Amino acid sequence: MSGxxxxxxxxxxxxxxxxxxxxxxxxxxxAILYLVIFSHAxxxxxxxxxxxxxxxxxxxxxxxxxMLQNAFANASSSIIQSKITGNIVFILLxxxxxxxxxxxxxxxxxxxxxxxxxxxxxxxxxLVPLPLPNPAWLLAFAFTGAGILGALGLLAGIWAEKFxxxxxxxxxxxxxxxxxxxxxxxxxxLPAFWRAASRLNPFYYAIDGFRYAFFGRSDVAPATSLAIAxxxxxxxxxxxxxxxxSGYKLRH
Amino acid sequence: MAIPAVEVRDASKxxxxxxxxxxxxxxxxxxEFFALLGPNGAGKTTLISALGGLxxxxxxxxxxxxxxxxxxxxxxxxxxGIVPQEIVFxxxxxxxxxxxLQSGYFxxxxxxxxxxxxxERLSLAAxxxxxxxxxxxxxxxxxxxxxxxxxxxxxxxxxxxxxxxDVELRQALWSFVRELNAAGHTIILTTHYLxxxxxxCSRIAMMKAGRIVALDSTRKLLEAFSERVLRVKLESGxxxxxxxxxxxxxxxxxxxxxxxxxxxxxxxxxxxxEAGARVAHLEVAEPELEEVFVRLMAADGRRAx
Numbered sequence: 384m385s386g387x388x389x390x391x392x393x394x395x396x397x398x399x400x401x402x403x404x405x406x407x408x409x410x411x412x413x414a415i416l417y418l419v420i421f422s423h424a425x426x427x428x429x430x431x432x433x434x435x436x437x438x439x440x441x442x443x444x445x446x447x448x449x450m451l452q453n454a455f456a457n458a459s460s461s462i463i464q465s466k467i468t469g470n471i472v473f474i475l476l477x478x479x480x481x482x483x484x485x486x487x488x489x490x491x492x493x494x495x496x497x498x499x500x501x502x503x504x505x506x507x508x509x510l511v512p513l514p515l516p517n518p519a520w521l522l523a524f525a526f527t528g529a530g531i532l533g534a535l536g537l538l539a540g541i542w543a544e545k546f547x548x549x550x551x552x553x554x555x556x557x558x559x560x561x562x563x564x565x566x567x568x569x570x571x572x573l574p575a576f577w578r579a580a581s582r583l584n585p586f587y588y589a590i591d592g593f594r595y596a597f598f599g600r601s602d603v604a605p606a607t608s609l610a611i612a613x614x615x616x617x618x619x620x621x622x623x624x625x626x627x628x629s630g631y632k633l634r635h
Numbered sequence: 636m637a638i639p640a641v642e643v644r645d646a647s648k649x650x651x652x653x654x655x656x657x658x659x660x661x662x663x664x665x666x667e668f669f670a671l672l673g674p675n676g677a678g679k680t681t682l683i684s685a686l687g688g689l690x691x692x693x694x695x696x697x698x699x700x701x702x703x704x705x706x707x708x709x710x711x712x713x714x715x716g717i718v719p720q721e722i723v724f725x726x727x728x729x730x731x732x733x734x735x736l737q738s739g740y741f742x743x744x745x746x747x748x749x750x751x752x753x754x755e756r757l758s759l760a761a762x763x764x765x766x767x768x769x770x771x772x773x774x775x776x777x778x779x780x781x782x783x784x785x786x787x788x789x790x791x792x793x794x795x796x797x798x799x800x801d802v803e804l805r806q807a808l809w810s811f812v813r814e815l816n817a818a819g820h821t822i823i824l825t826t827h828y829l830x831x832x833x834x835x836c837s838r839i840a841m842m843k844a845g846r847i848v849a850l851d852s853t854r855k856l857l858e859a860f861s862e863r864v865l866r867v868k869l870e871s872g873x874x875x876x877x878x879x880x881x882x883x884x885x886x887x888x889x890x891x892x893x894x895x896x897x898x899x900x901x902x903x904x905x906x907x908x909e910a911g912a913r914v915a916h917l918e919v920a921e922p923e924l925e926e927v928f929v930r931l932m933a934a935d936g937r938r939a940x
Contacts, residue, residue: 386741386742387739387740387741387742389739390735390736390738390739390740391739391740393736393739394728394736394739397727397728397732398727401727402727465725468723468724468725468726469719469721469723470723470724470725472689472719472723473723473725473737473740473782474740475687475688475689476687476688476689476712476715476717477712477737477740477741478708478709478710478712478713478740478741478742479740480709630691634688634689634690634691635650635684635689635690635691
């Protein structure tokens with residue numbers, strides 16, 4: 384430990400906080416728009432769980448989707464901006480080890496995700512009743528889901544050399560995986576093939592488990608979801624740390 | 636004998652087919668003001684980057700104050716400050732925030748007094764609260780120097796610090812760096828302004844194609860590779876044939892006669908007098924580093940390596 388971790392974490396949190404209108408307020412507004420539009424358009428047609436209104440069903444999924452996307456965006460855009468502008472040199476010249484580097488970027492991504500997620504839930508809580516019988520699960524899935532995407536964001540930021548490469552990663556991997564993770568519907572309602580395909584998507588477990596915290600109902604048992612999501616987080620973290628240790632695309 | 640400030644042994648680095656570093660070895664003693672010269676692409680920046688851990692050498696070792704830059708990177712980086720060549724900054728932060736964060740990266744919690752001092756010394760105090768984006772190029776460069784100094788490193792490396800910098804700032808920069816050197820900091824400098832290296836540095840390494848082609852004290856390099864030139868303008872008569880070897884004539888009609896030292900100046904003038912030539916004007920040009928540089932770069936890069 385070099386002792387550089389707190390400063391790097393502080394820098395990463397300040398970085399998004401200083402442009403909070405764009406990094407926090409905007410995703411909260413998007414999530415609310417999704418909620419208003421989809422709940423209005425589909426409320427009459429869909430009942431995912433008995434006794435849970437469609438608008439209620441949507442809230443945890445939208446909140447988690449916003450968290451996943453923002454955790455990814457925070458880590459990946461910070462690293463690629465620093466790489467392209469060149470100011471990453473000041474971090475690389477400091478005695479910050481790979482573990483500290485990883486932890487600082489990851490934790491900042493999680494902080495942004497939690498702020499955005501809390502923003503979404505609090506903004507709609509007075510419109511849509513949210514029972515929340517299991518707050519411990521809420522925290523467990525919030526951290527794990529944000530962790531998976533934070534680690535993936537680091538990975539993408541390290542790997543991408545240009546903004547369009549990162550955009551491709553975001554548009555062709557992160558967006559489809561979050562949209563198809565059961566945000567707008569219960570995966571149980573899908574045809575068998577898509578149900579099976581959805582079960583290969585680790586984001587699905589983060590959303591399903593998160594929803595369990597709010598309603599005490601889910602497609603998959605929450606402990607199973609948490610185990611799978613945690614495994615995905617560990618695998619991505621291991622890979623990212625390996626790349627950081629080797630200096631891949633950072634130390635040439 | 637004290638540990639060298641920087642010690643490089645057989646450092647090699649390839650990028651595809653290009654040998655950016657081709658078996659470089661050199662030692663810089665503590666307290667030296669050392670210049671690293673060479674044309675673009677000679678490997679200077681790669682060598683500096685390897686010292687800072689930005690580049691991983693394929694082979695060889697690099698040490699800063701005895702600490703290996705790979706196996707003891709934490710200690711090595713604490714002992715080293717590097718001012719990168721390109722102007723880079725983080726547009727999210729003010730000058731003071733930039734320096735506080737940089738201190739934090741080195742684990743320094745309360746560095747305010749030293750930050751204030753550097754800001755003062757680099758005439759940045761009035762801009763402490765300004766966003767980095769709002770600074771001129773010269774100011775950004777000074778902030779970069781400040782960033783390299785936040786952890787008070789004993790070894791400071793400046794990679795072309797005066798490229799595109801105005802005269803006033805250049806003077807201020809050099810007086811500050813000279814003070815740091817006088818206070819015991821080892822300074823390593825790369826520059827394209829050879830007279831800067833000649834004036835400031837006691838020892839010089841010249842690089843070409845990833846190799847060190849000359850490494851000696853500034854004085855010895857000047858003596859070995861350069862010579863004084865006797866410049867004369869004749870009122871009447873002509874150069875005797877015995878003197879003609881190696882003599883060139885410039886556009887203004889000056890004859891440039893290479894001479895080894897003061898004794899040869901006298902002998903040359905005597906020869907001219909005997910040949911009936913009358914000297915109208917005369918001057919002796921001292922050796923210049925630029926000439927050393929040009930000669931070494933024109934020669935086969937392997938001769939001195």
